[in-house]
Amino acid sequence: MHSTLYNVNKSLPLERTIYRYTPADAIPAEFLQLIIPGAGTFFRQDPECDILSQHLTLGPYSVWLHDIFSKENIQLRTYTPTPIFNIQFMFEDSLPLPKAGYTLDERECNAFYLLPGQPQRAPMNADKKIFSFQVNIQPTKMAELINKFPQFQELMHGIHPRVSSRINPRPYHINAVCDMLICKFMTCHYGGTAAQYFLQRCVTDILVNFTAQHTDSQQPFLFASMVHTDTCHNIFNYLADHPHKTNSLASLAYMYDIDEKEMEQSFRQHFAISITDYMHMIKMMMVWHSLQTSSFPLSEISRVAGYQSTNELVNDLVAYYGVNPTDLL
Numbered sequence: 001m002h003s004t005l006y007n008v009n010k011s012l013p014l015e016r017t018i019y020r021y022t023p024a025d026a027i028p029a030e031f032l033q034l035i036i037p038g039a040g041t042f043f044r045q046d047p048e049c050d051i052l053s054q055h056l057t058l059g060p061y062s063v064w065l066h067d068i069f070s071k072e073n074i075q076l077r078t079y080t081p082t083p084i085f086n087i088q089f090m091f092e093d094s095l096p097l098p099k100a101g102y103t104l105d106e107r108e109c110n111a112f113y114l115l116p117g118q119p120q121r122a123p124m125n126a127d128k129k130i131f132s133f134q135v136n137i138q139p140t141k142m143a144e145l146i147n148k149f150p151q152f153q154e155l156m157h158g159i160h161p162r163v164s165s166r167i168n169p170r171p172y173h174i175n176a177v178c179d180m181l182i183c184k185f186m187t188c189h190y191g192g193t194a195a196q197y198f199l200q201r202c203v204t205d206i207l208v209n210f211t212a213q214h215t216d217s218q219q220p221f222l223f224a225s226m227v228h229t230d231t232c233h234n235i236f237n238y239l240a241d242h243p244h245k246t247n248s249l250a251s252l253a254y255m256y257d258i259d260e261k262e263m264e265q266s267f268r269q270h271f272a273i274s275i276t277d278y279m280h281m282i283k284m285m286m287v288w289h290s291l292q293t294s295s296f297p298l299s300e301i302s303r304v305a306g307y308q309s310t311n312e313l314v315n316d317l318v319a320y321y322g323v324n325p326t327d328l329l
Contacts, residue, residue, distance in 0.1 A: 006075040006123040008048050014114065015062060015080045015136050019055065027052070034067060037191040048072040049124075058200040060141035064134045065186075070124045079119040085142050085155060085167075086112045087210055089133040089174055089182060095122045100166070104132075108171035109178065109210060113159040120164075133182050135203055149204070151211050172213040176236055177271045177278070181206045184285065190292050194328045197321045198288055205281060212272035225266040231256050232270045235263070239279055243286040246306040249275060284320045287313065291325050298326065 021040040024032065028045070031052050035041055039054040049072070054065040062084075068076070076095070080086070089109045096103045097120050104110065104122075124130070137145065146152045155167055174182075185202045188195055225232075235256060239247065252275065253260035267275050283305060290301045298310050307313040317325050 006073050008072060008074045009077050009121075010049055010051065010074050012051065012053075012066065012068075012076045012078045013080070014064065014078050014086055014134065015082060015084050016055075017081050021055075031067075036065070036186060037189060038195060039065070048074050056199065058196060058203055060137060060145055061200065061203045062136040062138075063199075063203060064132075064136065066130075066132045066134070068124070068130050070126055070128045072126045074124050074126075076122040076124055077119050078122065079116070080114045080136075081116055083113070083115050083139055085137040085139070086114050087135045087207065088112070089178065089206075091131040091133070091174075093128055093130045095124065095130055097122055102166075102171075105171060107174045109174050110171050111155055111167040111210065111214070112164065113167060114164045115162065118164040133185075135207065149208065149211075151215065152207065154211050154215050168214055168217070170217070172210065172217070175209070175213075175271050176233070177209050177273055178206055180240070181209070192328075194288075194292050194325070197323050197328070198285075198292075201284075201321050209272045216269075216272065219269075221269055222265065224262050225269040228258060228262065228266040229270065231258055231263070232267050235267065235275070236271060236278070239275075240282055243279075243282040244304050244306065247279065280316075280320075284317065287317065288321065288325065 019040055022043040024035075024041075027035075027041060027043045031043065031050075034052060034054075036054055036056070039056050042051075042053040042055070044051050048070070050067075050069040052067040056063045087109065088104065088111075090104045090106055092106060094103050094105045099121060142152065142156070146156075157167075159165060159167060181202050185199055188198060235252060249260055249264065253263050256263070258266075264275060267273075267278075271278065273281075287301055287305055290296060291298070294301075296304075298313070302310045302313040305313060307316075314324060314326065317323075
């Protein structure tokens with residue numbers, strides 16, 4: 001019965017070794033608006049489904065965005081030609097993996113260690129739309145990343161060298177930080193080297209956040225964190241709306257009438273990042289975008305961002321993005 005309902009197989013490479021991108025003039029106009037500047041695209045359209053896959057190589061990361069529209073009942077057959085660490089973020093709908101015994105649910109994220117020759121089959125009902133944002137890392141690149149971000153070692157635990165498997169025992173929620181970073185990634189409309197550095201850092205921050213969720217997954221979600229849910233989201237939104245401001249933890253606790261220690265702990269449990277790191281992240285993004293999209297001089301941007309000098313700001317940007325932004329202007 002299962003094979004009768006989903007007897008139309010559609011291959012979906014999660015990684016490739018040869019990149020023969022689809023020319024833009026071969027992609028229908030309605031799909032062009034989905035394409036990120038600088039991305040290579042693969043597009044297929046037939047009576048059963050439309051599949052648009054976008055690809056960007058960003059330093060150690062191979063990033064894929066898959067938009068899949070099913071017109072009939074189909075079975076996706078995912079595979080990789082090389083071993084990869086694969087971190088997936090699912091949006092718009094869910095996708096069951098019957099052989100694995102679980103479902104890739106909407107607004108959840110998972111990490112996998114995947115090997116060639118071990119495909120997964122995923123039935124997809126007619127008239128369904130899914131979108132997935134995926135980051136692939138070659139094992140050698142993961143070893144290099146761990147030297148820079150030691151916390152990524154947590155993603156190595158429990159993997160089997162000869163068997164594809166999910167790294168996290170249960171899925172994690174796509175929290176507001178990952179949601180924001182993926183949105184920033186997909187709406188970055190300037191191109192060139194400046195975009196490459198920005199997008200690569202977005203992916204790093206996404207993986208840092210996922211790893212923090214993975215590391216903290218055995219910790220109980222505290223009652224105080226549940227009580228302060230609305231307050232944490234209000235703080236998150238306030239800081240996002242005022243990235244240029246320098247806020248102390250004490251002032252935020254006073255502003256929202258919450259114990260400072262409880263505020264820090266609750267924020268971390270909701271968003272898998274400290275308030276201090278979150279404030280630094282959004283300030284760095286604001287400054288980077290201002291440098292690329294505005295005509296204000298660096299000295300003015302530095303003043304608005306609360307820095308004592310432009311040198312202090314440049315040092316922070318170099319540490320965060322790995323390049324002096326003035327070299328890219």
